[in-house]
Amino acid sequence: MKNIINFHTRKCPFCGRTYAEHPALSRRDNKTEICPDCGVREALASIGIKSDEQEQILQTLHRYQNTDD
Numbered sequence: 522m523k524n525i526i527n528f529h530t531r532k533c534p535f536c537g538r539t540y541a542e543h544p545a546l547s548r549r550d551n552k553t554e555i556c557p558d559c560g561v562r563e564a565l566a567s568i569g570i571k572s573d574e575q576e577q578i579l580q581t582l583h584r585y586q587n588t589d590d
């Protein structure tokens with residue numbers, strides 16, 4: 522069983538998700554810390570990927586990520 526209490530969590534100002542991963546910096550102002558998923562979304566949006574495609578890509582990424590550490 523995973524123990525995730527008090528693990529320096531942050532709240533993403535974009536999607537509202539609470540996360541414990543290393544934050545990404547928003548490309549919009551280069552200082553707002555956002556969750557890794559929103560970091561990926563911004564990166565994809567910056568190369569013209571539409572939001573529904575962004576979600577599909579994120580799902581694919583999550584499928585191959587090892588989240589057990």
Ligand SMILES: [Zn+2]
Pocket residue numbers: 533534535536537538555556557558559
């Ligand atoms: Zn987010």
